[in-house]
Amino acid sequence: MNTPVIHDPMSLPGDDNVDSYTFCVELKGSQWFLQKGKMIAYYGRIDFNGVGHGSLDRLMRTSFHSPLHASDWVVAEGSGKMLLADRAFDVNSFDLDDGNLTIRAGNLLAYQPSLALKQSIVPGFLTLIGTGKFVAASNGPVVFMEPPIRVDPQALVGWADCPSPCHHYDHGYMSGVMGGLRQLSGIGGASGEEHQFEFVGAGTVLLQSTEALMPEVATGAVPHADGVPGGGHGPGRPGTTPRLPGQLGDLQHRFGL
Template identity: 75%
Template sequence: MTTDAPLIFDATTLPSNDNVNPYAFSVDLNGQWFLQKGKMIAYYGQIDFQGVGHGRLDRLIASSFHSPLHAADWVVAEGHGKLLLADRAFDVNSYDLDDGNLTVRSGNLLAFEPSLSLKQSIIPGFLTLIGTGKFVAASNGEVHFVEPPVRVDPQALVGWADCPSPCHHYDHEYLKGVMGGIRAMTGMGGASGEEHQFEFVGAGTVLVQSTEVLMAERDTGAVPQQAGVPGGGPGGHGGQGGHGGQQSPQLPGQLGSLQRRFGL
């Protein structure tokens, strides 16, 4: 009985700005890219990683990054080589914008070219890319493209392009009776797509993932809590401090994790 040998890549055989498989993407870096922390799994070549806000990158930040709430979640990769991007074995794909605009869930966006300008969406938990260039995003399952008018389960929504921002839609039966009264008093409820949807109208494209389950939440760039990983658990030595490891101070850019966790 024979088994297929694993496919082994090197710097010359990795794809150029294309998927290695459904779960990893290879960026042919020749200059600069913005990366969300924790999404680079390997690289070849001479590449440096600088935090957003470093002095010598001020001009790049001023032209391409306009989301202070998420600044602590991102770095700039600079140099020449091949970058391998992935996110916990979720589906990964690249998309091209041609003088367009696309709003995407902030936790799903892995990387983008500096020719695109990133802005903070008025919808909590989403970011907007404007201009011409390539970006890489992850999803929990395959992404489907649909045209408005359409109503989408909030947990299945990945983003939307070249169309107005959505509004909330609550089914009439859900607003009546006991549950309607509870929601009126507390503002809670409406988590299910059968009760609450995002409604899109006008021209454009909506990106929907093939599951109603959001990508599993994890602090951006966090060290896995596992033995043997420096700073990651029993036996680790990563400066977490005693008493089971103290939490590090919360940075402003990490406030978006609350919004992403609840799919807002």
């Protein structure tokens, strides 16, 4: 018979994984930023306050620069041990040392206030800058790749140290009479892999090992403004996942179809 491991406050690790799906954060009078609803249990005395809470003003000034995501984030404060998990996906902690990392907004669970959170100019992604630890979820274990690389948009978790992300469309798919016919009729065309994200430059690209995106709340939409990529979609429709720019649907717009 397999007996389950029983955890108590002493045996739980401090700031480390309990198993692949659960992460334990140890608070000793310190603060952590936490995405709403990712806390599953805690020992000790911990308070959760929305980021708009008055006493947190100073903290917000240094570590939180994303008004669009303000309603998704809370600050955990106190002492004790807190378990984080997200829809039974793999969770891992990453250390940034005076670095930067951009990650899909729905995949970021928690981060230390020594990091600063900002919105990436790629919609739906968040950038963390500074030194500290953060916890991220991925559907399946994370794979680290070096650019130059082309990745499937759905498998992308994030990227670190500024490689340059851009869209890449297969040339053969768009050109010629057959390409046009495929576009018009939708017959015989899409293998589903005509569009990739391309990364060049120095850095690391983080991939998850499935293409199933986590359903996330539509909070990543950016405001209507000229020059803001993806700004045309308007405020996120509730209940739908934010559209990735350059999904196949957008390709048709490009050809005026």
